[in-house]
Amino acid sequence: MELSAFDIIGPIMIGPSSSHTAGAVRLGLLSRAILNQEPTEARIYLHGSFAETYRGHGTNLALVAGLMGLATDDERIPEALQLARARGLEVSFQSIDLGDVHPNSVKIELRGKAGRRVVVTGSSVGGGKILITNIDDFAVELSGDYHTVIVIHLDQPGVVAQITTLLAAAQVNIAQMRLSRQKRGALALTVLETDQEVQATVLDLIRAMPAVNLAMTAKPLV
Amino acid sequence: MAKGPTVVELLTQAQVEGLSLGQIVLKHQAAQLEVTEQDLRQKMLANLQVMRNSVAEGLTGKRRSMSGMVGGDAKLLEQRRQGGQTLGGDVLARVAARALAVAEVNAGMGKIVAAPTAGSCGVLPAVLLTVGEEIGADDAQLVEALFTAAGIGIVIAAQASISGAQGGCQAEVGSAACMAAVAAVELAGGTAELAVHAGAMALKTLLGLVCDPVAGLVEVPCVKRNVTGAVNALIAADMALAGITSNIPLDEVIIAMGNIGRAMPCSLKETALGGLAVTPTALRLKEVFLGAGQD
Ligand code: SF4
Numbered sequence: 001m002e003l004s005a006f007d008i009i010g011p012i013m014i015g016p017s018s019s020h021t022a023g024a025v026r027l028g029l030l031s032r033a034i035l036n037q038e039p040t041e042a043r044i045y046l047h048g049s050f051a052e053t054y055r056g057h058g059t060n061l062a063l064v065a066g067l068m069g070l071a072t073d074d075e076r077i078p079e080a081l082q083l084a085r086a087r088g089l090e091v092s093f094q095s096i097d098l099g100d101v102h103p104n105s106v107k108i109e110l111r112g113k114a115g116r117r118v119v120v121t122g123s124s125v126g127g128g129k130i131l132i133t134n135i136d137d138f139a140v141e142l143s144g145d146y147h148t149v150i151v152i153h154l155d156q157p158g159v160v161a162q163i164t165t166l167l168a169a170a171q172v173n174i175a176q177m178r179l180s181r182q183k184r185g186a187l188a189l190t191v192l193e194t195d196q197e198v199q200a201t202v203l204d205l206i207r208a209m210p211a212v213n214l215a216m217t218a219k220p221l222v
Numbered sequence: 223m224a225k226g227p228t229v230v231e232l233l234t235q236a237q238v239e240g241l242s243l244g245q246i247v248l249k250h251q252a253a254q255l256e257v258t259e260q261d262l263r264q265k266m267l268a269n270l271q272v273m274r275n276s277v278a279e280g281l282t283g284k285r286r287s288m289s290g291m292v293g294g295d296a297k298l299l300e301q302r303r304q305g306g307q308t309l310g311g312d313v314l315a316r317v318a319a320r321a322l323a324v325a326e327v328n329a330g331m332g333k334i335v336a337a338p339t340a341g342s343c344g345v346l347p348a349v350l351l352t353v354g355e356e357i358g359a360d361d362a363q364l365v366e367a368l369f370t371a372a373g374i375g376i377v378i379a380a381q382a383s384i385s386g387a388q389g390g391c392q393a394e395v396g397s398a399a400c401m402a403a404v405a406a407v408e409l410a411g412g413t414a415e416l417a418v419h420a421g422a423m424a425l426k427t428l429l430g431l432v433c434d435p436v437a438g439l440v441e442v443p444c445v446k447r448n449v450t451g452a453v454n455a456l457i458a459a460d461m462a463l464a465g466i467t468s469n470i471p472l473d474e475v476i477i478a479m480g481n482i483g484r485a486m487p488c489s490l491k492e493t494a495l496g497g498l499a500v501t502p503t504a505l506r507l508k509e510v511f512l513g514a515g516q517d
Contacts, residue, residue: 002227005251006265008338008375008384009346009368012272015328016287016440018340049438056289056439056511058331078331126385
């Protein structure tokens with residue numbers, strides 16, 4: 001796709017780095033959407049360049065800001081750690097070697113208000129663009145550029161067809177779809193990136209399917 | 223010529239339709255994004271406001287970077303300028319102080335507009351706001367100049383790169399200087415053709431500039447390179463307005479920049495493994511900073 005004028009003059013963001021700051025906010029934002037609850041605990045493992053330069057780029061602040069739902073141009077990002085404390089979000093940071101992955105990668109173990117836990121791994125791939133590559137041991141590819149539906153369900157025939165039928169009935173066009181299975185276990189995770197927003201009523205129908213354990217949506221990141 | 227948009231295409235369309243480069247870009251973008259030109263102008267005006275704010279904030283000298291390596295220099299230069307003491311004259315000092323100001327705000331986790339990147343965000347505001355002041359331009363003219371700059375940036379991104387990790391600093395500060403030079407000429411009332419010559423001259427002089435940030439942070443030498451980019455753009459614009467032309471057309475300079483970027487070793491492309499980043503002082507600074515408050 002050809003770039004727009006606002007990809008060149010823009011985005012408006014909190015510095016200093018589109019990959020290490022703005023991208024990190026977006027990784028936090030998408031992780032928050034995947035948790036689908038207000039986070040109360042975040043263990044953050046930084047890899048590669050993220051681990052080496054996070055303090056200078058405020059990558060730690062940016063990730064926490066995103067986890068709290070702050071946008072990439074929110075001037076409270078530098079105070080994200082104080083803000084987290086005030087909101088009852090406990091955070092910790094460690095270095096980790098995630099192996100042969102993008103140098104700007106992070107693994108986040110999250111726990112939400114209602115007790116849900118999720119482990120998300122992702123990378124900031126340049127210019128503020130991100131890619132979530134793993135959710136709870138499911139290999140995924142999630143850019144956050146689209147409306148996204150994430151469904152964890154029993155790995156049975158017909159489940160995906162049922163989901164896509166529900167979306168089609170709601171006039172939602174699917175841009176990309178990917179199903180992944182855990183190495184062990186009977187569960188599958190389907191990510192659908194869509195052109196239109198999936199309304200709460202449709203999400204409820206997906207959740208009501210007997211084979212579905214969990215379903216959530218995320219809006220496109222700005 | 224490689225695929226994608228070219229400067230010469232933009233230039234031809236501008237000449238055929240009797241419009242400026244900025245107006246042509248605006249027209250294209252409105253068609254491509256299926257919105258009105260008025261909406262696009264409004265959105266660009268928001269960028270202009272953030273640019274103004276970042277200049278004003280940077281000149282106060284209050285922000286320090288996370289590492290403490292940069293901050294406060296814009297204010298020093300601005301004070302010298304206000305004292306009427308600069309060797310290079312008032313306009314040059316104003317451009318330089320503003321470029322420092324915005325780049326320092328960026329390094330200090332303040333709000334900026336990436337143009338084209340966060341690392342090179344000081345060049346365009348410094349040049350355009352100052353030239354705008356000199357000629358008494360209104361916001362509509364400045365917004366149009368930002369579209370001129372964006373159009374050139376779109377070509378550079380398609381034909382070469384605007385990322386330090388891919389093309390070195392010539393792709394960031396070099397591209398910003400090129401965009402600023404073209405936009406400055408149009409803002410000052412020069413023809414699209416002269417504007418493109420200015421862009422070629424600005425980019426040519428920054429070819430080969432490597433990306434070697436100390437400790438891997440967007441601070442040293444990034445902040446001061448924004449000044450180089452901005453001042454260079456201003457002079458290139460003046461040269462073009464005087465009728466000086468570039469022997470190598472801008473499209474070819476852009477392709478050359480991309481090729482040079484590919485030929486650059488990885489150690490000089492944002493990895494902090496070469497150049498200034500591995501000087502003894504840089505290594506010591508890195509040690510001091512990374513050693514402090516490890517958690
Ligand atoms: S040296 Fe590298 S990080 Fe710094 S402004 Fe230039 S390209 Fe960006």
